Amino acid sequence: MDVHFGTDEHGHERPLSFRAGAHEYAVDAHLDTWYGFDDTWYKVRASDGNLYILRHQPSSADAPWSLESFRRESSEERQIA
Numbered sequence: 001m002d003v004h005f006g007t008d009e010h011g012h013e014r015p016l017s018f019r020a021g022a023h024e025y026a027v028d029a030h031l032d033t034w035y036g037f038d039d040t041w042y043k044v045r046a047s048d049g050n051l052y053i054l055r056h057q058p059s060s061a062d063a064p065w066s067l068e069s070f071r072r073e074s075s076e077e078r079q080i081a
Contacts, residue, residue: 003054003065015042015054020067025052041068049073 002019017026025046032043039057046052053069
């Protein structure tokens with residue numbers, strides 16, 4: 001998985017876009033971040049309107065990213081959020 005990231009106004013790293021398979025997605029909204037002992041988890045809404053949980057392992061030698069969860073959002077759920 002390929003992830004492009006930048007920093008927010010507080011200096012925290014955030015994913016800006018990611019490639020899953022043959023598809024490239026822009027991150028439209030950063031919804032949450034969780035910090036683990038060796039990894040960081042990001043909940044994002046992508047340009048396709050769906051929710052993704054991305055995992056980053058910065059302590060690992062190659063600092064891999066992985067797609068941990070995907071949820072398709074209905075149009076009603078998007079209107080509530």
